[in-house]
Amino acid sequence: MKRDCAVAVLPAASSSSVRARRRKPWVTPGRLGIYAFLLTAALFFLVPLYVMLVTSVKPMAEIRLGNIFALPLAPTLAPWHNAWQAACTGLECEGIRGGFWNSVKITVPSVLLSIALGAVNGYALSFWRPRGANMLFAVLMVGAFIPGQVMLYPLVRALAALDLYSSVPGIVIVHVIFGMPMMTLLFRNYYASLPQELFKAARIDGGGFWRIFFELMLPMSLPVIVVAAIMQVTNIWNDFLLGLVFAGSDNLPMTVQLNNIINTTTGERQYNVNMAATLLTSLVPLALYFFSGRWFVRGIANGAVKG
The missing domain is CATH 1.20.5 (Single alpha-helices involved in coiled-coils or other helix-helix interfaces)
Structure with missing residues (x-):
């Protein structure tokens, strides 16, 4: 009991x-x-963004009052219009829209080529391991940590010898070269986290290098491709130095033209136009993060940046 x-x-x-x-x-x-x-x-992060956004829709008379946190009494979109197609970027006063299209022409092929080459390199170094693969990977990693300024002059001379200096193909090649080490590391770490049995089974079934890559590895690579695309688009779109040196005066990207607008010394400094131009320049990376953030987190969780 x-x-x-x-x-x-x-x-x-x-x-x-x-x-x-x-x-x-x-x-x-x-x-x-x-x-x-x-x-x-x-x-x-949000307070500076708020100040920029509020200032960009204020007339200059309200900005001169000095209260940067106050909401606009008479909001206007004229600064955005001027920033897009009327602000002076040097001798020309056509706004920042020309730089936008130049950035698109530079960013799209640079991102596609660097991701494609990085995926192939990472796949080869993870599964096929050719002779000297470790040495090649070590050289790529060393290249990832060399400051870009060190390579500017040799690249200028090389592109000038190939008649590619101050051209869109030239700046695309430069961005692909600088993005290759990080893209290779990213895809190598991702493919190294996949089961080796998948690759061995594909080899037993008679799959070759390209067939396994396109039919097996690439369909499983969407998370890491999104991570790579976000990283490359952000780096290339926000680049200033390489675009200034290699693009040429006819192909200056948006960041260079933004610098020209802000540093214009003729006439009154239009702070509302400067803020509007800055926001217009940052819209593409911000939109990319907002619309693909879920895939970015999934790619990180799946081993895209582990290793």
């Missing part, structure tokens, strides 16, 4: 302990610290 009572008491005690754990207070010092950090980080 006593044994039965003891057995009957145990579930009650265990249920009470579970209930006590469930009654843990929601507000804890650790949770408050996490939310305080997240709120501070959000304000750190």
Whole structure:
């Protein structure tokens, strides 16, 4: 009888302990610290964006009042119109739209070529391992950490010798060269996380280098391709130095023309136009992050940046 009572008491005690754990207070010092950090980080990035956005729709008369955090009393989109097609980027006053299309012409082929070559390199280094693969990978990794400024002059001389200097193909080649080490590392780490049995089974079935790549590896590479695309689009679209040196005066990207608008010294400084031009320049990377953020996180979780 006593044994039965003891057995009957145990579930009650265990249920009470579970209930006590469930009654843990929601507000804890650790949770408050996490939310305080997240709120501070959000304000750190959102406050400058708010100031830029508000200033870009204010007339100059309100900007001269000096209250940068105040909402506009008479909002206007004229600064955005001027920034797009009327602001002076040097001797020409055609706005930043020309730089936008130049950036598109530079970014699209550069991203496609660097991702394609990086995927093939990563696939070969992960599964086929040709002779000297480790040495080649080490050279690529060393290249990833060499400052780009060191290679500017040799690249200028090489492109000039090939008659590609100050042209869109020339700047595309430069971006592909600079993106190759990181893209190779990204795809190599991703393919190294895949089961080797898949590759071995494909080899037993008679698959060759390109057939395995296109029919097996590439369809499984969507997460890492999205990560690579976001990284390359952001790096190439936001590039200033390489575009200034290699693109030529007829193909200057958006960032270079933005610098020309902001640093114009003739006439009154149009802060609203400068802010509008800055926001227009950053729209493409921001839109890319907003619309593909889920795939970016999935690619990271699947091993795209592990290793």
